[in-house]
Amino acid sequence: MTTVHDPERKKALLLRLKRVEGQLRGIQRLIESEADCEQVAQQLAAARKALDKSFFLMVGCVMAQGDAPPDDVADLLARFA
Template sequence: MEVSEQSGVCCGTCSDRKSHHSEATKRNLINRLNKIEGQIRGVKRLIEEDTYCDDVLNQIASIQSALNGVSKILLEGHLKTCVVERIQEGDLDVLDEFLGTIQRVMKK
């Protein structure tokens, strides 16, 4: 397994790639995901209670926006760490991988 000296974390050149998130970023992402999880439970409850469709749809839009926020944080971190490191190592295939990821994220 090859490990980047700069980050101490493997990215790209080994079979089980890992992310480079700082503890603060992990806490931020987990907190956001916990809130989203609660929102999803709330939408389930709204549906069980036959809440007016427009109200449920507004809650779903809020969840989608929150998930987009998580995606933005992850994309930024991925670009600044994993993608840059792999390019520096001469692995330009990462660009196609990253563009594919952007297309999937933006499809939503």
């Protein structure tokens, strides 16, 4: 069974989230230094995309577990995507 506790999946997810955390800190520094709004928006979009990838990694985990019927996975995507 594949779970978030699978060492490889867990490592990949934690690394991705640490990168997002670093991106968010960078965005905060941009705002504090009164950076150009477009630059801040670009970095926000990149962080959002990275979080989306984390979410889809978790959806993949749900699918790999095989416990959830396809309709439940579709509902999960509809609710959170």
